[in-house]
Amino acid sequence: MSPSRPLPSLPETTHTTTPLPTLASPPPLPPPTATTNITIIYNHFGCDIQILIVLQWAKNIKNPKRNSNPSSHFSYHISSHISGKMGFRNKLLVCTTIVSETRDEMVKSMEKAKEEGADLVELCIDSMSPFHLSEVEHLLKQRTLPAIVSFRLNSQKNSYKGDSKNKCLQVLRLAIELDVEFVEIDFELAFDVIDELMQKRENSKIIVSSHVKSGFRCKEKLGNLLVCLQSTGADIIKVVTEVAYITDVAPVFHVLTHSHVPVIVRAVGDRGLISQLLGPKYGAFMVYGSLGDKSIPGLPPLLSIKNVYKLDNVDIDTKVFGVVSNPVGHSKGPLLHNPAFRYCNYNGIYVPLLVDNIKEFLRVFSCTDFAGFSIGLPHKESAVACCDEVDSLAKSIGAVNTIVRRPTDGKLIGYNTDCDACITAIEDALRERQVSNGDVANVSPIAGRLFVLVGAGGAGRALAFGAKSKGARVVIFNRNFERAESLARAVSGEALPIEQLDAYCPENGMILANCSAIGMEPDVHLTPVSKENLRSYDLVFDAVYTPRNTRLLQEAVEVGVTVVSGVEMFIRQALGQFRLFTNGLAPEDFMRKVVLEQF
Numbered sequence: 001m002s003p004s005r006p007l008p009s010l011p012e013t014t015h016t017t018t019p020l021p022t023l024a025s026p027p028p029l030p031p032p033t034a035t036t037n038i039t040i041i042y043n044h045f046g047c048d049i050q051i052l053i054v055l056q057w058a059k060n061i062k063n064p065k066r067n068s069n070p071s072s073h074f075s076y077h078i079s080s081h082i083s084g085k086m087g088f089r090n091k092l093l094v095c096t097t098i099v100s101e102t103r104d105e106m107v108k109s110m111e112k113a114k115e116e117g118a119d120l121v122e123l124c125i126d127s128m129s130p131f132h133l134s135e136v137e138h139l140l141k142q143r144t145l146p147a148i149v150s151f152r153l154n155s156q157k158n159s160y161k162g163d164s165k166n167k168c169l170q171v172l173r174l175a176i177e178l179d180v181e182f183v184e185i186d187f188e189l190a191f192d193v194i195d196e197l198m199q200k201r202e203n204s205k206i207i208v209s210s211h212v213k214s215g216f217r218c219k220e221k222l223g224n225l226l227v228c229l230q231s232t233g234a235d236i237i238k239v240v241t242e243v244a245y246i247t248d249v250a251p252v253f254h255v256l257t258h259s260h261v262p263v264i265v266r267a268v269g270d271r272g273l274i275s276q277l278l279g280p281k282y283g284a285f286m287v288y289g290s291l292g293d294k295s296i297p298g299l300p301p302l303l304s305i306k307n308v309y310k311l312d313n314v315d316i317d318t319k320v321f322g323v324v325s326n327p328v329g330h331s332k333g334p335l336l337h338n339p340a341f342r343y344c345n346y347n348g349i350y351v352p353l354l355v356d357n358i359k360e361f362l363r364v365f366s367c368t369d370f371a372g373f374s375i376g377l378p379h380k381e382s383a384v385a386c387c388d389e390v391d392s393l394a395k396s397i398g399a400v401n402t403i404v405r406r407p408t409d410g411k412l413i414g415y416n417t418d419c420d421a422c423i424t425a426i427e428d429a430l431r432e433r434q435v436s437n438g439d440v441a442n443v444s445p446i447a448g449r450l451f452v453l454v455g456a457g458g459a460g461r462a463l464a465f466g467a468k469s470k471g472a473r474v475v476i477f478n479r480n481f482e483r484a485e486s487l488a489r490a491v492s493g494e495a496l497p498i499e500q501l502d503a504y505c506p507e508n509g510m511i512l513a514n515c516s517a518i519g520m521e522p523d524v525h526l527t528p529v530s531k532e533n534l535r536s537y538d539l540v541f542d543a544v545y546t547p548r549n550t551r552l553l554q555e556a557v558e559v560g561v562t563v564v565s566g567v568e569m570f571i572r573q574a575l576g577q578f579r580l581f582t583n584g585l586a587p588e589d590f591m592r593k594v595v596l597e598q599f
């Protein structure tokens with residue numbers, strides 16, 4: 001079944017010379033000299049707020065040049081202007097937020113941010129406690145990176161409730177006086193102070209921002225908020241919004257593409273990560289990253305922006321690939337595919353995609369720029385029904401681990417590279433053993449053996465079909481016995497209750513393959529079969545690759561059994577995927593080297 005996609009829900013990033021309409025369709029923008037009353041209802045911090053805005057367009061159009069620029073990637077051009085002034089011509093700006101109670105800590109974090117590749121820092125002055133304006137002044141004079149000075153009235157860290165507004169105004173005025181690069185005003189306060197700050201500022205750019213708790217499901221609502229922010233006359237507008245699903249990030253890309261004012265957008269939470277990683281493709285001039293090893297949901301670490309994703313290289317033509325999984329944080333795919341794209345001079349980026357509903361994900365991100373996906377747990381089986389065509393091996397397995405969008409017609413084609421990856425890895429290891437025993441045969445070394453499989457999910461299915469096709473007798477153990485039975489029927493094998501696995505030993509020379517999550521981080525102390533009982537196996541394979549050396553593999557080595565690690569399977573399935581993604585490229589030696597160095 002194919003996802004219904006009458007209209008692509010996300011804009012294709014094409015080079016266009018046609019002027020695009022301003023951000024939101026409702027309300028239409030009046031001509032520049034008009035004065036118009038607009039009532040907009042939007043959700044701010046979870047409450048519906050009705051605002052009457054008197055739009056005085058002539059007054060608010062600070063830079064007429066902006067409006068004559070026909071590019072859809074308008075914010076990118078503005079950004080070049082801004083970053084050019086800051087000495088980073090045409091460079092994507094990478095920012096990190098600094099939240100600390102003291103000036104010393106802020107200065108230290110600023111140094112660290114610099115080391116990790118940040119171009120600028122957002123100094124959240126509301127987090128400083130106790131508040132002394134003289135300390136803020138010192139900090140701003142001492143700054144070693146360009147800065148955004150912000151003072152959020154309602155942030156969690158802000159401890160000056162009641163007196164917040166007054167302190168905020170003092171800070172913003174001071175920042176303007178000291179000619180700090182960016183000064184950020186909460187939307188709530190913007191109409192009260194923006195004229196004063198605009199008049200006094202020398203070079204500072206003024207950002208007006210809004211932090212929205214409940215997120216935006218549709219681009220029109222987000223567009224309306226952006227119109228409100230834009231109507232303040234800000235140089236730059238910023239929205240920080242929570243998202244419940246990865247598909248809620250699509251409206252963010254819409255506004256980035258269509259805005260006529262530079263926009264900073266952050267979708268907060270694990271599911272918002274792509275708002276930063278793919279922002280530059282849609283014209284974002286600034287992205288945020290997290291500092292050090294402090295993980296902040298939705299923010300890529302600064303070091304990964306610099307070393308793994310190299311977001312500076314991402315542009316309008318970059319093809320998007322990624323691993324669709326839940327959880328997804330463990331996947332090493334980004335560490336492998338991104339360097340491989342660069343090695344081959346292929347303009348692609350590979351990102352983690354934390355997906356709850358794969359069908360919905362593929363429906364929303366249906367434009368051709370989203371060119372291919374690795375499919376991880378738990379989506380491998382449901383992915384089959386989401387493809388327009390499925391290759392015969394994947395169809396018979398009933399699990400897809402790779403989807404490629406065919407460039408000629410946009411159709412989604414499903415493949416399974418897991419099967420070949422693990423079966424060839426097991427065969428190679430058994431052959432090596434046989435060669436060292438002086439025993440070489442033409443038939444598969446798996447043929448005739450008892451193949452003990454743990455797990456009947458997507459990877460388990462791939463192995464069961466692969467082993468069966470090589471002439472093995474397959475026995476399946478799975479926590480959900482019905483699933484084990486159904487898979488056993490499909491490969492003319494046998495299903496047994498998981499409780500019998502440990503003591504299972506009908507013969508010697510068996511192969512054990514763990515395709516369950518047993519032993520995966522964080523449960524690294526777990527193993528499916530006890531050390532003593534591993535002796536009846538000739539080979540043990542573990543699909544788990546985080547950690548690299550699972551307890552199962554360690555104990556198998558200790559009792560002298562040949563092992564094949566999930567890392568080997570990971571490399572081989574990724575090589576297969578990379579060939580499909582790039583239509584044939586496969587820098588095997590390079591990819592193996594990356595895995596050995598980084599994993």
Ligand SMILES: O=C1C[C@@](O)(C(=O)O)C[C@@H](O)[C@@H]1O
Binds near residue numbers: 325330374375418573
């Ligand atoms: O099993 C795996 C690993 C994977 O899920 C990952 O974690 O990167 C990606 C999948 O395509 C592959 O089949």
